[in-house]
Structures are given as structure tokens and as C-alpha cells.
């Protein structure tokens with residue numbers, strides 16, 4: 001399957017560049033992906049007109065499966081109300097028919113209103129478990145705004161996912177294939193315990209760090225491998241990372257999950 005992953009659009013700021021988002025949308029349509037994952041921060045301050053401006057671009061995506069979650073900027077100024085009005089539920093699970101079978105996609109709101117940091121929260125663990133456990137029909141993909149693991153070249157980090165340890169243990173136990181995140185504006189991929197955690201640059205703003213330009217990711221996943229390409233809107237592309245489809249590990253981890261994280265098995 002082919003996934004286009006973009007985030008951190010950040011309309012409403014003088015650093016927003018419409019020509020970059022315009023190019024990313026056109027290029028995405030040409031790629032005809034199975035899934036477009038938009039990992040939050042559509043806006044700069046969560047104002048309605050900022051969401052409306054972002055929607056004007058995202059509505060031009062021709063992919064039938066566009067999944068959008070809010071970022072911390074979208075949860076400012078009670079902006080999550082506008083998000084819900086314009087884009088629907090802030091979180092959901094869905095099944096996609098893809099060449100590899102059926103992909104399970106869980107889109108989760110990791111924001112807390114007016115806080116830069118995020119959290120999945122214990123109330124969500126059983127839901128994630130319910131959706132992913134035992135899913136053998138195809139890839140398992142989680143989309144959320146905040147980063148589970150630290151991203152290099154982003155300075156000092158004070159707002160990663162607050163319950164990152166618990167969430168990582170759960171994702172390992174559930175054998176989740178891909179975690180798609182934004183927030184740090186630097187593209188970087190970790191592969192840990194079989195979980196591939198794919199971070200994004202900002203697609204259409206100049207809120208960049210260091211030498212990383214505005215960018216988005218294209219992920220190709222098939223029976224043999226996962227290939228991730230970094231694309232600069234309107235410019236070109238370069239490889240970001242390649243993995244075998246099955247995690248390359250000789251290690252085994254024996255303690256049961258509930259030695260580390262406990263939660264009810266029924267979703268909230």
C-alpha cells in the first residue's frame with residue numbers, strides 16, 4: 001500500500017506558504033495513495049478561519065481515505081470545536097482494503113487544550129488494544145500528532161507524549177507496524193521492537209529546524225519491505241529509510257505486558 005503522510009500545515013501564520021501546500025496536494029493526487037494521513041497542526045492558533053483555509057486545500061485531495069487528527073495548535077483557543085465541525089470526529093478506527101489485505105488504521109487525538117505536550121491517556125489504551133490485538137489481515141497503523149520517541153536535531157524536548165513509555169509497551173505487544181506522527185517538524189524514523197515510528201517535517205510552513213526544509217513523506221509498504229521517501233513540495237525527493245516488512249530482530253522479550261501497563265480490556 002502507498003501512504004502519503006503530511007502534517008504541520010500551520011495556516012494563519014506569516015510563515016505559512018500556500019504554494020508548498022498547493023504543490024503537496026497536487027503531487028499527492030498524482031501518487032494516488034491508498035491513505036493520506038494528516039498528523040495535525042493544521043492551524044497556528046486554532047481559529048476557525050485557519051481551519052477553513054486548511055480545509056480548502058485538503059478538500060482537493062482525491063484519495064478516498066484522508067484521515068486527519070488535530071495537533072496541539074488546533075486545540076488552542078478551543079479550536080477542537082471547529083476541527084470537529086469541519087473535519088468530523090477527532091479520533092476513529094477504520095479498515096482499508098489495500099493490496100496487502102486489509103489495513104487497520106487508528107487515528108487518535110493526543111492533544112490537551114492549550115498545552116504543547118500531549119498524551120494518549122489510560123482511557124484510550126483498551127480501545128487501541130481492541131482495535132489492533134489479533135489483527136492479521138494487513139498492516140496496523142496508528143496516527144497521532146505527538147512524538148512517542150525523541151526526534152534528533154530538534155533542540156531540547158519538553159513536550160513529547162507524556163505517557164510514551166506505556167504507549168510504546170502497548171504498541172510493541174500489539175505488533176503495530178507504523179506510527180505516523182508530526183509535531184517536531186523534523187522527519188526522522190525509528191524502528192524499535194518491530195514498531196516503525198515515522199516523524200514528519202512541516203509540509204507548508206517555514207517553521208523549520210536547522211537544515212531540514214518543508215517536506216512530507218511517502219511510505220510504500222508491501223509484503224517484503226517498507227520504504228519511506230522524503231519529498232519537498234514542488235522540488236524533489238530523497239530516500240528517508242528502508243526496512244524489511246518483518247522486523248529484523250533476534251531478541252525475545254518475556255515479561256508479560258501487565259507487568260508494565262495494566263488496563264481494562266473493555267474500551268471506554
Ligand SMILES: [Fe+2]
Nearest residue numbers: 008041183184
Ligand atoms: Fe507544528
Ligand SMILES: [Fe+2]
Nearest residue numbers: 041071072183
Ligand atoms: Fe505540534
